[in-house]
Amino acid sequence: MFGKNRSMDCKEFANLTPKWIEDELYGKEAYRFLEHMETCDECREELHIQFLVKEGMERLESGESFNLDEELLNKVDAYKKRLIHQHKMNVAVYWMEAVAIAAMIFIIALVVILKF
Ligand SMILES: [Zn+2]
Known part of the structure; x- marks a missing residue:
């Protein structure tokens, strides 16, 4: 539970929740955020509430119809896809290098061999 790769704690999760809702979490932070979401029921519930409050207020103002439960699932899905895509890009760069x-x-070996 120590060191840089420890899993995220509930406090850190709560601090990052607004950023996540605004689609502003990337890379390792986003990965750890999703990881905590999947293992911690309390935080998942809290995130759910915050998402409903924030998005719900905006939608009520604009008068659109909405299904926020479904939208939250879609959002989690989109984050996962983005992370998988990033991972694939990293692997591609690694192989190119x-x-x-x-x-x-x-x-270099060719040059050395041809000189002899
Ligand atoms: Zn938690």
């Missing part, structure tokens, strides 16, 4: 390094080693 690996290939570039391998190509450089090959060229």
Whole structure:
């Protein structure tokens, strides 16, 4: 439970909730946020309430019809997809670097061999 990769605690989760609702959480923070949401019933309930209050007020003002429970699920889904996409991009960059390094080693080896 110590160190940088410890899971998020309830206090940190509460502090980040407004940012999450505004779609302003990224990367590791977003990942840890979702992780805590999935393991902590209390925080999930609290997030649910905050989301309903915030989005509900906006919708009431604009007079649209809405299903916020469904929207919250969609939002969680969108975050997960974004994280998976980021992860794939990181893996792609990693492989591109690996290939570039391998190509450089090959060229250097070729130069060395041709000189002899
Ligand atoms: Zn919690």
